[in-house]
Amino acid sequence: MLDYLFAHLDLVLERSVQHLQVTAIAVIVAVSIGVPLGIAVARWRRLEPFVLGTASLLYTIPSLALFAFLLPFLGLGEKPTIIALILYSQLAIVRNTMVGINGVDRAVVEAAHGMGMQRNQILTMVQLPLALPLIMAGIRTITVMGIGVATIAAFIGAGGLGVFIFQGISRLYPEMIIAGALPVALLALAADFALSLVERVVRPRGVGR
Amino acid sequence: MLKLLSEHLVLTFVAVGIAAAIALPMGIVITRVRRLNFIVVGAANLSQTVPSLAVLGLCIPFLGIGFVPSVVALVLRAMLPIVVNTYVGIEGLERSVVESARGMGMRDWQILSMVELPLALPVIMAGLRNATVMSISIATLAGLIGGGGLGELIFRGVAMVDYPMVLAGAIPTAALAIGADVLMGRIEFQLTPKGVRV
Secondary structure: OOHHHHHOHHHHHHHHHHHHHHHHHHHHHHHHHHHHHHHHHHHOHHHHHHHHHHHHHHHHOOHHHHHHHHHHHHOOOHHHHHHHHHHHHHHHHHHHHHHHHHOOOHHHHHHHHHOOOOHHHHHHHHHHHHHHHHHHHHHHHHHHHHHHHHHHHHHHOOOOOHHHHHHHHHOOOHHHHHHHHHHHHHHHHHHHHHHHHHHHHOOOOOOOO | OHHHHHHHHHHHHHHHHHHHHHHHHHHHHHHHOHHHHHHHHHHHHHHHHOOHHHHHHHHHHHHOOOHHHHHHHHHHHHHHHHHHHHHHHHHOOOHHHHHHHHHOOOOHHHHHHHHHHHHHHHHHHHHHHHHHHHHHHHHHHHHHHOOOOOHHHHHHHHHOOOHHHHHHHHHHHHHHHHHHHHHHHHHHHHHOOHHHOO
C-alpha cells in the first residue's frame, strides 16, 4: 500500500516542501495584515461589525468556490491559492487579536496608564504581550487550515501534496492517493503540535493556566 | 443543475444527520464519564486537523468512490463541533441550576432532558450550524470522487476551461453555505431561552 510512497520519496519530499512554502507565505502575509487589523478593531469598536462581518462571510465561502471566484482575476497557480488562504485566515487572526487585546484586565491597563505609559506603549508593552498566546492560537488554526486548503489548491495548479491525491483519484490508483494523503495528514498534525508548543512558550510568565 | 443542488443538499443532510446522531449522545456521555472526554475530544480534534481532501483520499482505498465514502468523510469532519459544543454547553451550565433541580427531586435523566439540554440547546445548535456550513463546503469535494453535488460543475468546468460552468457550481455553493449559516444563526437565537439572551 505504501509502495508508491516509498518509490517516489524524493518527489513526495519536494512536494511537501512546496506545500509548506505556499502555506508559510500565506500565513506570514495573513498575520501581517490581520494583526494590525485586529488592533484597529480593538481600538475603534465601530469597525468591528464591518471587519468581522466581512471576514466571517469570506470564511463561510467553500474553498472550492472561492478558488473559482478568483480564477478569472488571478488565473491558475500559487497566486490565487495564497490570496484565498490570506482571505480565509483573516477571521481567526483579526478576532483573536481583538479578543486578546480587549480581554486584558482593565486594572492592568489602568495600572500601566498610572505608571505614565502612553497609549502606544500600553499597546506594545502590555496588551500585545498579554494577547500573544491568543494570537498564536489563531496562527496555529490558520496554519492547519492552510495546509488543508493548499491540498485542494493542487486542483488549480498550486502544486503540493494534493497533486498526488487528484492524480491518484483520476487514475483510480489508491497507492498514489496515499502518497499525498498520508504525508499531508502528518504535516498538518506536526504543524498543529509544533505550534501548540510555541503557544505555550509565548505565554508570559505568571499568566494563568 | 437542480439535480446537483439536490444531491449536494442530500449529501450534507445525511452526513450532518448521522454525525449528530453519533455526536450528541457522545457529547452527553462524556459529561458523565469524565475519563472519556480526553479520548473523545482528542480523537475528534485529530479528525479535524487532518485535511478533508486527505480524509477523502484515505477513504477511497477502503470504500471506493461514490456516495458512501463522501458521506463517511463528511461525518468524520462534522462530528467534532457537535461533540465539543454538546459537552461545553452542558458543562458550562451553572452548578447551582443543576443542584436546585436535584433539590426539587428531579432524577438524573429528568435533569438532563428538562434542565441541561434545554439550556445547552443554543450552544449545541451553534455546533450543528458549524457542522452544516463545513459540510456544505466539504461536500463540493465529493464531486471529485463521484459523490455528486455542485463541486462536479466546478471540477468539470476548470478541466474544460469553461468559466460559466465553474460559476454555475461556485455561486450556488457559496450561496448555500452563507444561507445555511444565516438561517441556522436565526434558529440558534430563537432557541436561546428568553432569560438567557444577551
